[in-house]
Amino acid sequence: xxxxxxxxxxxxxxxxxxxxxxxxxxxxxxxxxxxxxxxxxxxxxxxxxxxxxxxxxxxxxxxxxxxxxxxxxxxxxxxxxxxxxxxxxxxxxxxxxxxxxxxxxxxxxxxxxxxxxxxxxxxxxxxxxxxxxxxxxxxxxxxxxxxxxxxxxxxxxxxxxxxxxxxxxxxxxxxxxxxxxxxxxxxxxxxxxxxxxxxxxxxxxxxxxxxxxxxxxxxxxxxxxxxxxxxxxxxxxxxxxxxxxxxxxxxxxxxxxxxxxxxxxxxxxxxxxxxx
Amino acid sequence: xxxxxxxxxxxxxxxxxxxxxxxxxxxxxxxxxxxxxxxxxxxxxxxxxxxxxxxxxxxxxxxxxxxxxxxxxxxxxxxxxxxxxxxxxxxxxxxxxxxxxxxxxxxxxxxxxxxxxxxxxxxxxxxxxxxxxxxxxxxxxxxxxxxxxxxxxxxxxxxxxxxxxxxxxxxxxxxxxxxxxxxxxxxxxxxxxxxxxxxxxxxxxxxxxxxxxxxxxxxxxxxxxxxxxxxxxxxxxxxxxxxxxxxxxxxxxxxxxxxxxxxxxxxxxxxxxxxx
Numbered sequence: 001x002x003x004x005x006x007x008x009x010x011x012x013x014x015x016x017x018x019x020x021x022x023x024x025x026x027x028x029x030x031x032x033x034x035x036x037x038x039x040x041x042x043x044x045x046x047x048x049x050x051x052x053x054x055x056x057x058x059x060x061x062x063x064x065x066x067x068x069x070x071x072x073x074x075x076x077x078x079x080x081x082x083x084x085x086x087x088x089x090x091x092x093x094x095x096x097x098x099x100x101x102x103x104x105x106x107x108x109x110x111x112x113x114x115x116x117x118x119x120x121x122x123x124x125x126x127x128x129x130x131x132x133x134x135x136x137x138x139x140x141x142x143x144x145x146x147x148x149x150x151x152x153x154x155x156x157x158x159x160x161x162x163x164x165x166x167x168x169x170x171x172x173x174x175x176x177x178x179x180x181x182x183x184x185x186x187x188x189x190x191x192x193x194x195x196x197x198x199x200x201x202x203x204x205x206x207x208x209x210x211x212x213x214x215x216x217x218x219x220x221x222x223x224x225x226x227x228x229x230x231x232x233x234x235x236x237x238x239x240x241x242x243x244x245x246x247x248x249x250x251x252x253x254x255x256x257x258x259x260x261x262x263x264x265x266x267x268x269x270x271x272x273x274x275x276x
Numbered sequence: 277x278x279x280x281x282x283x284x285x286x287x288x289x290x291x292x293x294x295x296x297x298x299x300x301x302x303x304x305x306x307x308x309x310x311x312x313x314x315x316x317x318x319x320x321x322x323x324x325x326x327x328x329x330x331x332x333x334x335x336x337x338x339x340x341x342x343x344x345x346x347x348x349x350x351x352x353x354x355x356x357x358x359x360x361x362x363x364x365x366x367x368x369x370x371x372x373x374x375x376x377x378x379x380x381x382x383x384x385x386x387x388x389x390x391x392x393x394x395x396x397x398x399x400x401x402x403x404x405x406x407x408x409x410x411x412x413x414x415x416x417x418x419x420x421x422x423x424x425x426x427x428x429x430x431x432x433x434x435x436x437x438x439x440x441x442x443x444x445x446x447x448x449x450x451x452x453x454x455x456x457x458x459x460x461x462x463x464x465x466x467x468x469x470x471x472x473x474x475x476x477x478x479x480x481x482x483x484x485x486x487x488x489x490x491x492x493x494x495x496x497x498x499x500x501x502x503x504x505x506x507x508x509x510x511x512x513x514x515x516x517x518x519x520x521x522x523x524x525x526x527x528x529x530x531x532x533x534x535x536x537x538x539x540x541x542x543x544x545x546x547x548x549x550x551x552x
Contacts, residue, residue, distance in 0.1 A: 261343065
C-alpha cells in the first residue's frame, strides 16, 4: 500500500513524495519519485538516486536539481531514504552510524540487524513497489552521492540483473579501508572483516566485475577526498579487471549539493544514453 | 566589511554566502551571491532574488536551481534574507509577521521601526555593498517569490533608476487588499491606510507606472491564489495604465519551490534578454 504524502507539478512532470510500511526494515519508509511528462506516452527508464550520510529523500529532491534534466530526457528518478527511522529503531549519537547512515547493506549484528536492511529494501522491495505503482517503466540505473555512491556501486555489482547502469558522485569506494566504512561495517557486519568484502566496491569489482562502463565525478577540493573517498583505489581496481571507468576530478568543487547539482545533468544524460 | 561565510564551486562559477553588520537594520544580515565564470572576463548584470515568508537566502539558493541558468547566461544572482533576525529583534509567533516576514518596507511603527528597514536594506545598502565587493557588475534586475514578488514589484517601481527589469513568481500584488498584506501593513505602517498605497504594487503601477514590461508566473493550483495573490488585480492595474504585463497562469503548479525551480530558467532568460 503506497501512501501519497505530496505531489507537486515540476518541470512539466510530477514530483511525488510517498510513504509505505516496509517489510524489509519493519518501519515506515518515505521516498520521492519524479515522473516526467513523457511517461504519459511511453515507458521511461528509472534512475535510483541514493543519498549520503544524514540525508533523506529530501536533500536530493530539493537540492540536486535533477528534475529539469530528467524532464528533458524523459527519465523517472527515485530518491529513497538512507536508513530506517523512528522510535524503536536503534541509533547512535554520531552522524555516521545508525539513522541516516544505513550504508545500503543488510546488517547482521544486533541491535542493527532487525531494521537496518537497506540492501533488501533498495534492491528488492523498492523496485518491486515502484514497478507495481508506476507500471510504465523500462530499464533501471542507479547513482548516488558519498555513502550513496558506495550504495550505488555495491548494489549495482551485487544485483547486475536489476541495474543496467551505475554512476556516482564523490563515492566511498573502499569502505573496508576508510574510517566511515570501517566504523559502519564493524557495527553492522561485525569484526570478521572477511564479511566486509562483499560490500566494498573495490573488492566487488575484482570479485564480480561489471557488465558496462562506470562514470564517477569527485570534487578536487572535497574535504573528504583523501581520508574517506580515495577514488584512485577504484580506478586501480577497475583497471586491474579491465572495467571502463571514467573518473573525473573536478577542480574547485567540494562535497556539497552545489557540486551534486553541477554534475547532475552530465550524470543523468550518461544514464539516458545507456538506458533509453 | 563583508564576511565570507562559505564559498562553493557551482556550475563553473562560485556560490558564496556572506554576512555583514547592516546599518539599515542594525543586525547581522546574511545573503548569497552567485558569480558566473563569465565575470572573470566581463561585467555581468545582477539579478536580485527576494524570497517569501519564512525564507532566508538559503531557500532560493539551494532549492531554486538558479545557478545553472545564471551560469549559462552570465548573470550574477543575489539572494538576501527576508527580514532582520536575532535576539533583541521584535518577532511574532505567526509565520507572517516579524522575523522572516519583513515585507520589504521600512516600518514606521514601534516596535518594528528600529530594525525592520528592509527597503533601505535592499534598495540602498545591499546594492552599494554588492557594487563595492563585486565590482565587475553592470545593470540590475529584481525578481521574487510570493512576499518576495511583492518586494520585487514595489521596490522596482519605487526605485526605477536602480532596477532596469522586474519579474515575479506567485507575487502578492495587492497587499493592501489581502490578509497577509493587511496584517503586515497594519503592524509595520500603522492604521492609516493612506500610507499603505506606496507599498502596494497595484496602487504603485497606477501612481508611478513602470518604464518597461513586466513578467509574472503564477501556479493555477496555488493554494494562496484566490485569497492572497489575486494576480488579475495587477493585470487590470497594468492594463489601465498601458504597462505591458505578461501574466502566465501555469496549470497544475502550486506555491512551492518545485514551481519556482520550474520557472526559473524562463525568468532569468527574460531578465538576461533585457539586461545583457
